[in-house]
Amino acid sequence: MPENTFLGPSLALSAILFSLGVAGVLLRRNAIVLFMCVELMLNAVNLAFIALAQFHGAGGQIMVLFVMTVAAAEAAVGLAIILAIFRHTQSVDLQNINLLRG
């Protein structure tokens, strides 16, 4: 056991970063910033995985690799969607994107 694992502080930091990401998603209307806040949440979860991987073996670190892959795929598709929306409405403000509203 390494003498200082920072388990509790790491999990708490992960919680704080995740909450900040949630706050950003709820607060901002800019679609790109909203995506960045989602990336922030994914990063916070990665930190929790890494902190616990110290005890549970390499599985946690490999899960982080998968999370990174999903984040990259999500960023590519999401930003392509934002581009398509921008071509329609000339804006990335989520208030102007209400075509699905009944």
Place this chain on the structure above:
Amino acid sequence: MAAFVFYLFAAAAVLGAAMCVLQRNPVASAMWLMSTMFSLAAIFILLGAELIGILQVLVYVGAILVVFLFVIMLLNVARTSSDLRGPASLGATVVVAGLLVVELAALWQYTPRRLAADIAQAPAFADPARVFAAGAAARQATAAQGVVGALAAPLFQTYLVPFEVTSVLLLAAIIGAVVLAKRNI
């Protein structure tokens, strides 16, 4: 020393995340998010995940954030008025995020000893070194095979199927991005 470094980078990460949420300019937001990701990379290395820390810099900062900046500058949305939502949403944010912080910050009290006791369902004197055999084995593997080898061996043995599925996911993402970026959508 290690504790000082950890809390330094933790403070930098929280500051960067908060500024990322609050900055009006998307480029500034992206830059603050970049500082958060660099700090997290340092913390990953401090926590014994050296390869992940490097990949964090390469993939998140080097690829994903650059794509974000590229799109921001392509769309030229840097100069906008404030895009914060109204007071109702602000209230919801404070309630939801506040509750999350309060609930999750209780994790601060977690120590390896307590985690071991929880997992082994033993009273408080469970020995972490005995409960977490996998962690000790991983450390031995790192010492024997190096940082990359210790991660590559399980990735291509135990987690081979998820790894291959990942390639399908990436292929789907590439096709989706190309289709969505076409002119006539």
